[in-house]
Amino acid sequence: MNRLTALFIATLMAFNAGLAHARDLGADESRKLQDAGTILSFEKLDAAALAEHPGATVxxxxxxxxxxxxxYQVELRDPQGIDWDLELDAVTGKVLKNHQDT
Structure with a gap:
């Protein structure tokens, strides 16, 4: 492989890595954030999501x-069997997105 090809591949990899702005957090990291008070508890976040669709289940x-x-991304199913996708700010509990799953 010549230097130009290697440089091109390295540049492409760096560019693609820059596009990945979201990462899933595991259970341990999530629990640490809750324990530190950085984010709301999952119970409070679930309650905020469920308040948008009474009778739904997570x-x-x-x-x-x-x-x-x-x-915090949460999927709900309401009593009519309709699925909903919600996104909440995990720090404040504010609903950022609330739309029917298609």
């Missing part, structure tokens, strides 16, 4: 760090 959730912010 079917999945995860915590991500996006652009330096903690985002």
């Amino acid at each position: 079917t999945d959730s995860e915590l991500e760090e996006e652009y330096g912010k903690y985002i």
Whole structure:
């Protein structure tokens, strides 16, 4: 491999790495953030999401760090069987996105 090809590959890899601005946080890291008071508890975040769709149940959730912010993503199923995707600011509990899953 010549130097130009190696430089091109390295540049391409660095560019692609820069595009990945979100990362999933594992259970241990999530618990540490809750324990430190950095983010709200999952119980409070779930309650905020469920308040948007009374009678719904949580079917999945995860915590991500996006652009330096903690985002709680939660999927709900309402009593009519409609699935909803919500994103909440994990620090404040504010609902950022609330849309029907298609």
